[in-house]
Each structure stands twice: as C-alpha cells, then as structure tokens.
Amino acid sequence: MSESHSMLVAANEKQLAGDARWALALRVASSKGFAKAAHLRELLLYLVKRTLTAPGVEITEQEIGCQVLGRRQDYDTQSDNIVRVQIRHLRQKLEEYFATEGGTEPLVLTVPKGSRVPHFEIRSEPEVKTVHSDPAVVVETAPARSLRSRIPRFVQVALPGSVLVLAAFLIGRVSVRQDAANQALANPGSNSPLWSRLFTPAELTTIVIADSSFALLQDTLRSALTLDEYTKGGLRKLIEAEPDERLKTILRDMSTRQHTSLADATISSKLRVIGKQAGGRVTVRYSRHMGVRDFAAGNFIIIGSKRGVPWVELFEQDLNFRLKHIGPDWRFGFANLNPQAGESASYSTMVPPNTPTESYATVAFVPNTARTGDVLLLDGLMMEATEAAGEFCMGGGLNRLLAEKLHFTTSDKLPYFEVLLKIRVVSGAPHNVEVVAWRRPAIL
Known part of the structure; x- marks a missing residue:
C-alpha cells in the first residue's frame, strides 16, 4: 500500500x-x-x-x-x-x-x-405471503441519538418530517405490505403504457432515491448547490467554512448520514412491485452513489427534486417547469419558463391560515442523457407533493391525462411529456390532486 x-x-x-x-x-x-x-x-x-x-x-x-x-x-x-x-x-x-x-x-x-x-x-428477496414489518421503519443508531442531543433546535425540528434513515433499506426492512402491493397491482395505473416503456427485460431500470441529508444541509447553510458542486465536494467546502466550530462538528456528522424521505421509500417500494410484475429488471440506488455516466444507459425513475437529487440538472434542458429559489425567505417553487394563457409565471407552496396546505409537483417523462433510454422525474416541493406525483402515475390519473389532454392512443408511441400538479395536503397526506398545466417538450 x-x-x-x-x-x-x-x-x-x-x-x-x-x-x-x-x-x-x-x-x-x-x-x-x-x-x-x-x-x-x-x-x-x-x-x-x-x-x-x-x-x-x-x-x-x-x-x-x-x-x-x-x-x-x-x-x-x-x-x-x-x-x-x-x-x-x-x-x-x-x-x-x-x-x-x-x-x-x-x-x-x-x-x-x-x-x-x-x-x-x-438483495432480491423471495416473495412471501405475509410481511409483518412496518412498511416504513425508521432506524436510529446510537450515534444518531447522541448527535441529536447536540444539534441546534432548528435542525432537530427539520429532521423527523424530512428524513428516513437509508439503513432501513439496506437491511431489507423497508417493504410494502402484501395488501398494499396487491392494491398497487390492481390499480388501473399499473397497466399504464408508461410502465411498458420503463420496465422491460432488456433494460435495467434504476430507481434513484433522494439524498435528503444533502437537502437538509443546504437548508441549514442557506445555500443552493449545483450538480457540479455536489460531485466535487462543494458541500464539504461550505461546512469547513462555517465559523461556529460547534455547528461545524455537527454538520460534518450530518453530512456522513445517508437519509431519504418517507415518500421515496413508499414510492420506490411500490414501483419495484409494478416493475417486477411487468417483467423488468429493477434496482434502487441512493443519489449519492450515482455518477454522470450512469445516466447514459438504461431507464431511470428519479424521485425528488434537484435539492435532494442534483442529477435532475442533467435533464432540465428538456423541462419547462424548473425548481427555482423564489423569494427572500428561502422558499422554492417551480418557475414556468413559457407561461401560456391562464398560467402563472411561478408556483410555490402556500400555507394559508386554517385551511389545507397547497403545494405543487411535476411529473416529467424525458430521454436519458444519451437518448438511448427513458427517464421519469417525480419532483415535489414537499414530501407529500412528491408522494402525490408517484400516486398520480401509479393510479389512473396519468392514463386519463394521456388520453384526454395528450390524445394518446395505445397504437401510438408514448410521447415525452411534462405535467404540473397542484396538491392539497391534509394532515400530512396528499389530497385532491389537480392537473394545472402540461407540455409536450420538443426533444432534439
């Protein structure tokens, strides 16, 4: 050595x-x-x-x-x-x-x-008739508990609602209950032409789940990092520049944690079931484990915005609705690059008093970086919105959109598309998903 x-x-x-x-x-x-x-x-x-x-x-x-x-x-x-x-x-x-x-x-x-x-x-596990584990298991190790006692209150508040320890995936404990899996397969969206494109025996389909630790640290440091900075240690440089030594130590520890969101865990589990039934080869990978070259071959489903999955940047050239920093209060929304009649220039989460939260998500179907495969992007402004985007595809919502708005028939080749969704969030769960706008991107 x-x-x-x-x-x-x-x-x-x-x-x-x-x-x-x-x-x-x-x-x-x-x-x-x-x-x-x-x-x-x-x-x-x-x-x-x-x-x-x-x-x-x-x-x-x-x-x-x-x-x-x-x-x-x-x-x-x-x-x-x-x-x-x-x-x-x-x-x-x-x-x-x-x-x-x-x-x-x-x-x-x-x-x-x-x-x-x-x-x-x-590791692929054999099918079992009954799964007794909870569909979303939160694993907290002793070091994590020790760290929590040292994290400032504003960071502690952000942790429970935004992250799920990826170790739950790694030990094979995050899985869909059998009844939930059966429900997903019985859903009309399970037979969507989208799945026949994304899940095939000939191509590996990679489900990329969000690096929620990266998103949380950006919130803590009030800095929006690019894909280039993500891959070249930009976060580490920001942490080392932090003048508060106590906070710097905490941030260093946080940066080594591998967390993803509950929405990513739920959606990816259901998609694996659908993919398996469609005869596809499916794998789940954490955003931090990906590289630029990976996106040039095969099919992908990316769950989360570029704040947690910076690789979304690779596909922004084909998108009309793009995540942007909006306003002085560290608020993010979707910028509408080319507003049409009746559309706004931007869309962001609204939390009106005594009424349900209104948020937004996008669903985009575009080619991979080499134009040799397909990519599905599920991007929400909050966890519940991302979950709604996934359910929109797995339910009948996408099929209706394809038929009614994009005039797609089963004899056609599935076109690339982009959809903006409005979601009402009630008691931490998505409710009343509404299609706000859609596009047929001109893919070169």
Missing part, C-alpha cells in the same frame, strides 16, 4: 464510521476468500473508500495502479493491464463471497463489467 493510500485510509476512517456499505466492505475483506488475496483486499477497500468519500469523481486506471498496486506514476496502462486483471479477479471473488459465505447479506456489492466503481444493491 502506498503512503498516499495510507493517508487516505487514515483521513477517511471517521467519515465512514457507521456507513453500512463500508461495514459490508470490511466484512468481505476479512472473509475466508480474501484471506490469501492481499492485493484484492486492498483493491476492494480502496475502491469502496474512494467511491464513498468522493462520489461522482472518476477513479482512473492510472490511479489504482499507482495507489494500490505499486506502479510508478508514469507507468503505461496500455501495455500494463494489471489493473484490469485484478478488477476481473475481484469481481470473481465478490461473486463467490455473496454466493457462499455472504449468502445472507441483505446488501450485495459488485463491480460491474466495464466499470471500476463499486455498486451496492439490495
């Missing part, structure tokens, strides 16, 4: 403490299959650590050769294929581990062919 590799390990151990993916990598590295494979063990830990601490930043073959395998800085990767050979051996070792010693691991670690980036996926 090189000196710089050792420094990387030491510097990031604290950052990875409590991360279920890092804990899995350590278990794999200490397994019997890796006991006599020191190079593969070091390679595995380096790749995982590098991916978790610098998501979205490319891991080059040159870097691996120098940092892990002892090659000189100027070595020629064309004539020396040691990295490719070792990664191929690593894939084989990982397959062996999860087929034998790690056969009960709820999370599976792979390094896909053609990639050097580790991929974490929830």
Whole structure:
C-alpha cells in the first residue's frame, strides 16, 4: 500500500464510521476468500473508500495502479493491464463471497463489467405471503441519538418530517405490505403504457432515491448547490467554512448520514412491485452513489427534486417547469419558463391560515442523457407533493391525462411529456390532486 493510500485510509476512517456499505466492505475483506488475496483486499477497500468519500469523481486506471498496486506514476496502462486483471479477479471473488459465505447479506456489492466503481444493491428477496414489518421503519443508531442531543433546535425540528434513515433499506426492512402491493397491482395505473416503456427485460431500470441529508444541509447553510458542486465536494467546502466550530462538528456528522424521505421509500417500494410484475429488471440506488455516466444507459425513475437529487440538472434542458429559489425567505417553487394563457409565471407552496396546505409537483417523462433510454422525474416541493406525483402515475390519473389532454392512443408511441400538479395536503397526506398545466417538450 502506498503512503498516499495510507493517508487516505487514515483521513477517511471517521467519515465512514457507521456507513453500512463500508461495514459490508470490511466484512468481505476479512472473509475466508480474501484471506490469501492481499492485493484484492486492498483493491476492494480502496475502491469502496474512494467511491464513498468522493462520489461522482472518476477513479482512473492510472490511479489504482499507482495507489494500490505499486506502479510508478508514469507507468503505461496500455501495455500494463494489471489493473484490469485484478478488477476481473475481484469481481470473481465478490461473486463467490455473496454466493457462499455472504449468502445472507441483505446488501450485495459488485463491480460491474466495464466499470471500476463499486455498486451496492439490495438483495432480491423471495416473495412471501405475509410481511409483518412496518412498511416504513425508521432506524436510529446510537450515534444518531447522541448527535441529536447536540444539534441546534432548528435542525432537530427539520429532521423527523424530512428524513428516513437509508439503513432501513439496506437491511431489507423497508417493504410494502402484501395488501398494499396487491392494491398497487390492481390499480388501473399499473397497466399504464408508461410502465411498458420503463420496465422491460432488456433494460435495467434504476430507481434513484433522494439524498435528503444533502437537502437538509443546504437548508441549514442557506445555500443552493449545483450538480457540479455536489460531485466535487462543494458541500464539504461550505461546512469547513462555517465559523461556529460547534455547528461545524455537527454538520460534518450530518453530512456522513445517508437519509431519504418517507415518500421515496413508499414510492420506490411500490414501483419495484409494478416493475417486477411487468417483467423488468429493477434496482434502487441512493443519489449519492450515482455518477454522470450512469445516466447514459438504461431507464431511470428519479424521485425528488434537484435539492435532494442534483442529477435532475442533467435533464432540465428538456423541462419547462424548473425548481427555482423564489423569494427572500428561502422558499422554492417551480418557475414556468413559457407561461401560456391562464398560467402563472411561478408556483410555490402556500400555507394559508386554517385551511389545507397547497403545494405543487411535476411529473416529467424525458430521454436519458444519451437518448438511448427513458427517464421519469417525480419532483415535489414537499414530501407529500412528491408522494402525490408517484400516486398520480401509479393510479389512473396519468392514463386519463394521456388520453384526454395528450390524445394518446395505445397504437401510438408514448410521447415525452411534462405535467404540473397542484396538491392539497391534509394532515400530512396528499389530497385532491389537480392537473394545472402540461407540455409536450420538443426533444432534439
């Protein structure tokens, strides 16, 4: 192991403490299959650590050769294929581990062919007739409880309603009750032409769930970060610039947590059921684990706004309704770039006294970045609005819109579209979803 590799390990151990993916990598590295494979063990830990601490930043073959395998800085990767050979051996070792010693691991670690980036996926579980676990389990570890006692009150207030610990996904506890799954499949929206486009045996469909920790930290710091800043450590720089040392420590801890929203958990669980019934291959990935290149192949369903899923930025060029910072009170809304008759220039959440909250969401169907697959964007101004967007697609609302507004028939190819929804929120649940506007984007 090189000196710089050792420094990387030491510097990031604290950052990875409590991360279920890092804990899995350590278990794999200490397994019997890796006991006599020191190079593969070091390679595995380096790749995982590098991916978790610098998501979205490319891991080059040159870097691996120098940092892990002892090659000189100027070595020629064309004539020396040691990295490719070792990664191929690593894939084989990982397959062996999860087929034998790690056969009960709820999370599976792979390094896909053609990639050097580790991929974490929830293990597919066999169907059971009854699921006794609660459909939304909140897991709070001891470090999280300790942290809460030190977080300022304004941050504590934001936590319960906006985040669900992703560990619930990783241990396989977040699932839809069997009756809820059956209800989803019996719903007319389950047979939508949208699903026949998004869920196919030939293409992998990736459901991307929001990085709610990132959204919460932006709220705390009153800073809206771009996708470029998300992938290049912009949040870390903001945290380190915080003058209050006590708050800085808390923010550092918060930045290592992997939270998503209850809406994302609920919608993704139902979509997995629909996808499976449609014969598709479906995986769920956390926003922080994605990279730019991922969105060039396959189909995607992105749940959440760009505040929690900055990757939405990749598709904004095709959108008319875009999330913007509106007003001086850190309020966000959808900007209507080209208002038509009767439409407003922007739409934001309203909380009138003694009446239900009114919020908005968008549903957009656009191509992936390489125009080789399709992407569904479910974007709400608040958690309940995002949930409403998902239910609009899974219920009969989308089918009615396609037929009545977009004049779609089953003999047509499903067009790309964008819909703005108005939602009344009553007692923390979406109610009375109304279509406000729609567009047929001109996809080049």
